[in-house]
Amino acid sequence: MVAVAYAAFIGSTLVDGYRAAARGDVPLYTDYTPTYAASMLVQEIPAENLYRPRFVAEAGRRAAVAAYPGINSEQARGVGFAPWMYPPTFILLVLPLAYLPYLASWLAWLAATAVPFLAAIRTIIRGPAALPFALSAPPVFFNVMYGQNGFLTAGLIGLGLARLRDRPLWAGILIGLASVKPHLGILIPLALIAGGYWRAFAAATLTVIATIVASLVAFGDDPWFGFIGATLFHLDGFGAGAYNFVPMTTVLATARMAGSSMESAWAVQYAASAAMVAITGWVWWRGRRHPATHGLQCAVLCLATPLALPMIYLYDLVLVVPAVAWLWVDLRRRGARHVEFAVLGLPFAALLAVKWVATTFGIQIGAACVAVLLSLALNRFRHALNDQADTTALPDVATRREPVPAAIATQ
Numbered sequence: 069m070v071a072v073a074y075a076a077f078i079g080s081t082l083v084d085g086y087r088a089a090a091r092g093d094v095p096l097y098t099d100y101t102p103t104y105a106a107s108m109l110v111q112e113i114p115a116e117n118l119y120r121p122r123f124v125a126e127a128g129r130r131a132a133v134a135a136y137p138g139i140n141s142e143q144a145r146g147v148g149f150a151p152w153m154y155p156p157t158f159i160l161l162v163l164p165l166a167y168l169p170y171l172a173s174w175l176a177w178l179a180a181t182a183v184p185f186l187a188a189i190r191t192i193i194r195g196p197a198a199l200p201f202a203l204s205a206p207p208v209f210f211n212v213m214y215g216q217n218g219f220l221t222a223g224l225i226g227l228g229l230a231r232l233r234d235r236p237l238w239a240g241i242l243i244g245l246a247s248v249k250p251h252l253g254i255l256i257p258l259a260l261i262a263g264g265y266w267r268a269f270a271a272a273t274l275t276v277i278a279t280i281v282a283s284l285v286a287f288g289d290d291p292w293f294g295f296i297g298a299t300l301f302h303l304d305g306f307g308a309g310a311y312n313f314v315p316m317t318t319v320l321a322t323a324r325m326a327g328s329s330m331e332s333a334w335a336v337q338y339a340a341s342a343a344m345v346a347i348t349g350w351v352w353w354r355g356r357r358h359p360a361t362h363g364l365q366c367a368v369l370c371l372a373t374p375l376a377l378p379m380i381y382l383y384d385l386v387l388v389v390p391a392v393a394w395l396w397v398d399l400r401r402r403g404a405r406h407v408e409f410a411v412l413g414l415p416f417a418a419l420l421a422v423k424w425v426a427t428t429f430g431i432q433i434g435a436a437c438v439a440v441l442l443s444l445a446l447n448r449f450r451h452a453l454n455d456q457a458d459t460t461a462l463p464d465v466a467t468r469r470e471p472v473p474a475a476i477a478t479q
Contacts, residue, residue: 100215244275
């Protein structure tokens, strides 16, 4: 029912966008519009131009016309300017999108990227509940609404982590492919090393190198120089006030919207990032000898990542969905109090209201919701270690049998 409500709301919003275009108003533009624009641009001129604002802005207006045929130049300018922040490896993915009409391309993008995401949730939650859970998760709504890439990154990372123990090479390949959005994997190398997953680490490293080589063969090295320069430019945008903190669910955005200066907000973000590094390393190091806690380790990694980064948006929180799935499985398998189910469900559901709360009250609750879920994962992990230690300390009753008299044994 929740997933159907999402679809109905998104469908009605799209219809309103086309009606606005027909009236001469500025129609609805989503984050998929610059993605479609990038595909149009790369098909016509060299890929390094994606990192030049003038070309990207013009391509965005052309994509607006492709989305709403017949609009005038003023309506097309309403698309604004969205810089291309992705590495050249991501260009390989978006290259074919403009071969389809805009709406069909948007649907095809969501459908294709949903495949690894749904596979990840099916791997974690085995049974008929997997698909409803995956489609009704709050971050899924924002990812579909914006036409973003959260399905792809969360699916590759989640599926890779889920397969670490039984298919380490395939797991490493999947994790390496997620490098198309590299900052989301900032804690993964630490986790793999601390957990002793050397084969997966090597496979991920080689996969990243292979994707870079593929982009060099396809586009040359100029896009990489453009990406490096543009990344430095985008980091300067924080100080210039270029970013909207309302949909940004980071510790930095939370502190900034609470009234902190930019310097103080960065200090809080640095402290949170350091804490997430320490937590991830500790959990994966302690858990390397406890296979039963693997799901909780993965949940901690997926929840610590959004808190460690200064730039995470609502649609990026699709990465939280596999973490909640692992927590749900652990609560059901090992048992839990009602309050733990509430601690899991309420912050997760509250993610749906993050943008409304930020717009209405000027408070960013996204990072707090993720932090509550992380605290639950850490508490469950600690108790799991204690339970295993207690089990190990108990005598093995099955193997401590009294000697059987010889006469009875013979009989």
